[in-house]
């Protein structure tokens with residue numbers, strides 16, 4: 058059975074059943090009520106859902122999914138809708154299933170170094186709950202104040218600490234998930250060692266809401282580092298900053314933070330946040346580490362030394378936590394700062410092997426010039442993950458087509474340099490046209506067969522991964 062779009066509204070009998078499952082106040086159908094769920098944080102994508110349904114338990118999720126499979130109704134799971142890949146836009150209409158009513162932190166265990174949370178808990182709420190017990194939840198996407206833990210799992214979100222600590226997948230120990238056919242499964246769990254069966258926890262991590270609905274997440278925690286410190290170096294060019302990154306790693310340091318901003322980005326952030334950044338620098342490198350006082354002092358000294366050796370014209374260390382936070386703000390506010398420059402901000406997410414960063418940035422700048430678009434780039438220098446960002450006014454002729462053509466070239470360049478079309482933001486609808494280039498036809502066909510095994514009626518987030 059393939060999902061069908063039911064005219065402009067769902068069958069009244071289906072709506073009645075949904076209202077009986079979650080309560081009438083948790084089913085939205087009017088234009089005004091469903092409009093916010095027609096889009097996510099990705100510009101240029103929009104599709105109206107027929108209904109928005111907000112369950113409170115996994116049993117309710119199971120009943121909704123069973124009904125949807127019986128009726129062939131598309132269901133799009135949604136957390137905060139902060140993804141940047143149009144992954145929650147209900148392309149074929151149907152139900153947007155919002156999980157944010159399920160937001161209990163069920164457990165934070167210092168003995169077992171883990172936490173168990175419902176899907177709608179925000180990343181920051183989980184981090185704060187861990188911190189209150191002297192523990193660290195390491196993944197820290199820039200959207201952590203709003204993004205949900207299940208949304209992070211479903212996108213395998215990264216963040217500013219990816220180089221040293223890895224990404225969300227490195228912390229997911231177990232999941233409770235509801236299959237589109239209504240069965241509730243538990244994958245993994247509290248065990249640090251468990252190799253019974255295929256690793257479905259990993260498969261569901263990054264599955265972008267296309268295989269199952271996640272209703273509980275068990276994550277690994279770490280002891281909270283004693284101190285965390287940050288410094289900043291300004292370079293004449295991004296190539297110089299790239300050499301500093303290579304030097305840091307070859308000096309045996311794997312820092313918690315190694316982020317860069319190019320010149321247009323520095324200026325946009327300075328206009329926005331007034332942090333006192335050097336507007337004339339070609340590139341800014343933010344470096345930081347955490348751990349014991351002695352190890353952090355040593356690694357920051359080594360990183361500062363490498364920056365000086367590779368041509369930094371100024372290197373400054375934050376003197377206290379407040380100054381460190383101000384520097385991290387420069388990186389965290391890059392996207393909102395660029396978004397002020399023009400009505401549309403298209404942020405991309407290519408990744409290349411670390412030694413290729415400077416070459417990739419050169420290629421991005423050449424591509425932007427060729428297509429005559431305004432592009433600024435920032436990103437995670439330590440893990441080769443770049444966020445070229447094109448800003449434009451759609452009233453400006455064919456600029457949107459030029460921006461899209463530029464990004465197609467950026468993805469080709471990333472693949473050519475041994476990289477990928479998305480390092481952390483996921484595929485969604487936005488990157489689906491480029492997926493075959495990255496995976497090849499055989500792997501794409503396998504993805505489709507896996508999708509059918511989980512979701513025989515094809516109701517879960519259709520038009521995305523596995524379609």
Ligand SMILES: Cc1cc2nc3c(=O)[nH]c(=O)nc-3n(C[C@H](O)[C@H](O)[C@H](O)COP(=O)(O)OP(=O)(O)OC[C@H]3O[C@@H](n4cnc5c(N)ncnc54)[C@H](O)[C@@H]3O)c2cc1C
Pocket residue numbers: 097098133134135136137138139140141144145156176197198199200203204205206207208209210211212213214215216217264265266267269270271272392393481482518
């Ligand atoms: C300012 C800003 C900064 C950002 N910074 C980063 C960053 O540093 N790193 C990074 O990786 N991303 C970043 N993002 C992107 C985004 O925040 C992440 O992709 C995040 O993981 C999405 O979480 P969410 O709760 O908003 O999920 P949503 O956007 O609601 O959904 C994302 C995907 O998860 C699926 N999903 C949601 N909940 C469930 C569930 N319970 N079960 C199954 N599937 C589900 C959806 O179907 C969709 O495919 C940023 C976004 C913004 C706007």
